[in-house]
Amino acid sequence: MPAYNAAKTLEKTFSEIPLDIVDEVVLTDDKSSDDTIEVARRIGVNHIIVHEVNTGYGGNQKSCYNKALEIGADVVIMVHPDYQYTPKLIQSMAYLITNDVYPCVLASRILGKGALRGGMPIYKYIANRFLTLFQNIFMNQKLSEYHTGYRAFSKEVLEAINYNQNSDDFVFDNEMLGQICYKGFEIAEVTCPTKYFEEASSINFKRSSIYGLGVLRVSVTYFLNKIGLLKSKLFHS
Numbered sequence: 437m438p439a440y441n442a443a444k445t446l447e448k449t450f451s452e453i454p455l456d457i458v459d460e461v462v463l464t465d466d467k468s469s470d471d472t473i474e475v476a477r478r479i480g481v482n483h484i485i486v487h488e489v490n491t492g493y494g495g496n497q498k499s500c501y502n503k504a505l506e507i508g509a510d511v512v513i514m515v516h517p518d519y520q521y522t523p524k525l526i527q528s529m530a531y532l533i534t535n536d537v538y539p540c541v542l543a544s545r546i547l548g549k550g551a552l553r554g555g556m557p558i559y560k561y562i563a564n565r566f567l568t569l570f571q572n573i574f575m576n577q578k579l580s581e582y583h584t585g586y587r588a589f590s591k592e593v594l595e596a597i598n599y600n601q602n603s604d605d606f607v608f609d610n611e612m613l614g615q616i617c618y619k620g621f622e623i624a625e626v627t628c629p630t631k632y633f634e635e636a637s638s639i640n641f642k643r644s645s646i647y648g649l650g651v652l653r654v655s656v657t658y659f660l661n662k663i664g665l666l667k668s669k670l671f672h673s
């Protein structure tokens with residue numbers, strides 16, 4: 437769980453994690469200004485990594501995945517601790533990976549009709565649909581969305597991509613999916629109910645727009661690399 441000011445929602449998220457199959461829980465705190473670390477300690481998160489400076493959403497995830505691999509994870513599932521995504525899908529997602537059906541599974545808010553019903557702002561919904569269409573065309577994929585905060589990876593996937601050289605900002609997530617597709621790994625999707633509420637949603641229009649432009653860049657860069665016109669570090673390191 438890459439955490440940033442998640443004190444109000446962390447315990448609820450943690451309480452739904454199926455600890456019968458989840459061996460280790462890693463939380464990285466990106467210099468939250470609230471009690472995220474205290475809450476994490478109190479509820480018994482096994483591995484708490486504390487950033488001394490705020491590195492950003494991508495930088496926070498790098499620490500998270502690095503730690504997960506270091507402690508020997510075979511399957512790594514990232515879920516936002518803001519309780520927008522229920523950890524009750526963890527068994528299903530892990531099952532697909534451990535049974536070698538798929539090496540990567542995304543929990544999609546767009547498969548089904550849950551996103552708008554769950555309160556996703558209409559501008560985010562439209563942007564999500566547009567960016568997804570654009571990215572599917574440029575990357576020759578057929579995903580329902582690339583923007584979920586709930587993702588499962590096999591160890592092999594994480595080891596095959598150089599996520600540490602990605603952006604420290606939100607576009608990290610998208611670069612990672614681009615790298616996974618570039619390497620030819622197949623991605624599965626499961627439907628995921630989503631809820632938007634005040635404590636869980638902080639990204640404003642400006643940050644979302646910067647992210648959107650980043651997604652367009654990743655998609656076009658992917659295409660140019662695939663046809664051999666570019667050799668970007670993102671896909672070739």
Ligand SMILES: Nc1nc2c(ncn2[C@@H]2O[C@H](COP(=O)(O)OP(=O)(O)OP(=O)(O)O)[C@@H](O)[C@H]2O)c(=O)[nH]1
Nearest residue numbers: 439440466492493496516517518585636637638639
């Ligand atoms: N490390 C870090 N994480 C952040 C920062 N701002 C937001 N986050 C995290 O990024 C994730 C996405 O941000 P949200 O505020 O949930 O975004 P949202 O508006 O709900 O949009 P989606 O969840 O992406 O649909 C959450 O897990 C936040 O905790 C930041 O400055 N640094």
Ligand SMILES: [Mg+2]
Nearest residue numbers: 518520636637
């Ligand atoms: Mg959120």
